[in-house]
Amino acid sequence: MxxxxxxxxxxxxxxxxxxxxxxxxxxxxxxxxVPKYALLGLTAEALLDALNPRFALAQQVAxxxxxxxxxxxxxxxxxxxxxxxxxxxxxxxxxGKLPVVLVIHENRGLNPHIEDIARRLALENFIAFAPDxxxxxxxxxxxxxxxxELFQKLDKAKTQNxxxxxxxxxxxxxxxxxxLGAVGFCYGGGIVNFLATHLPDLAAGVPFYGAQxxxxxxAKIKGALLIHYAGxxxxxxxxxxxxxxxxQKAGTNYEAHTYAGVQHGFNNDTPPRYDAGTAKxxxxxxxxxxxxxxxxx
Numbered sequence: 001m002x003x004x005x006x007x008x009x010x011x012x013x014x015x016x017x018x019x020x021x022x023x024x025x026x027x028x029x030x031x032x033x034v035p036k037y038a039l040l041g042l043t044a045e046a047l048l049d050a051l052n053p054r055f056a057l058a059q060q061v062a063x064x065x066x067x068x069x070x071x072x073x074x075x076x077x078x079x080x081x082x083x084x085x086x087x088x089x090x091x092x093x094x095x096g097k098l099p100v101v102l103v104i105h106e107n108r109g110l111n112p113h114i115e116d117i118a119r120r121l122a123l124e125n126f127i128a129f130a131p132d133x134x135x136x137x138x139x140x141x142x143x144x145x146x147x148x149e150l151f152q153k154l155d156k157a158k159t160q161n162x163x164x165x166x167x168x169x170x171x172x173x174x175x176x177x178x179x180l181g182a183v184g185f186c187y188g189g190g191i192v193n194f195l196a197t198h199l200p201d202l203a204a205g206v207p208f209y210g211a212q213x214x215x216x217x218x219a220k221i222k223g224a225l226l227i228h229y230a231g232x233x234x235x236x237x238x239x240x241x242x243x244x245x246x247x248q249k250a251g252t253n254y255e256a257h258t259y260a261g262v263q264h265g266f267n268n269d270t271p272p273r274y275d276a277g278t279a280k281x282x283x284x285x286x287x288x289x290x291x292x293x294x295x296x297x
Contacts (some may be wrong), residue, residue, distance in 0.1 A: 051268030080161035086131035099294030104188030
């Protein structure tokens with residue numbers, strides 16, 4: 001059976017799914033609101049199942065790929081939740097020091113998709129580390145709905161400090177070249193923007209459809225930003241004009257792309273909102289950006 005895309009679903013159903021995914025409505029509210037938008041006679045439950053991720057089908061780099069080596073590392077986070085745990089992926093036969101990239105997940109924690117993203121970066125000759133914000137609550141539970149529920153219980157300030165601690169620790173990795181980048185998706189995109197305003201030595205940040213930082217903090221950004229937005233994403237895009245104005249006023253080195261006609265989450269290849277062509281373009285731009293700003297000259 002052909003893989004479903006956003007075009008296979010009513011636009012209003014996709015909007016309701018976005019609200020549900022981001023905690024604006026409950027599962028019950030989603031199920032009660034979408035029957036009129038369910039195409040081909042799908043029940044509301046079947047519609048939700050169709051929109052949910054399919055991790056195994058979307059995996060691009062196997063965990064046991066011989067070209068890379070992976071492990072789980074823990075770092076202290078005294079100002080956060082005490083400790084950060086995450087997934088490390090790096091080339092198996094690295095030659096010389098490599099840039100380090102922090103990979104920041106969506107609002108479900110360190111799920112198989114984000115681990116796959118880290119492995120993809122390893123194949124591009126980066127050291128990638130993907131922390132799990134849910135580690136303090138037992139880690140990613142293996143279920144997207146449960147993960148979203150857990151996410152609501154996180155202490156925002158402590159979790160932000162966990163990511164700051166991870167970034168500081170990564171700069172000291174023996175195989176790293178001392179240059180740090182960060183890429184994040186949705187919630188993770190917002191964290192990239194947060195890190196950019198709090199880490200003067202973050203050399204390159206790539207937020208995918210992430211919440212913007214306060215305008216008054218933008219002048220603190222010292223590194224370069226590559227910003228990706230989905231064209232069909234009113235919730236996130238509403239903050240872009242003020243962010244853009246602040247970036248221009250501060251003279252920040254940034255590049256921004258809004259991809260017409262695609263949904264929030266277009267880079268995530270596990271659910272139907274994924275758009276293959278746009279994801280490839282954005283990913284190629286991301287790798288080129290990291291190569292430009294993180295490699296030793």
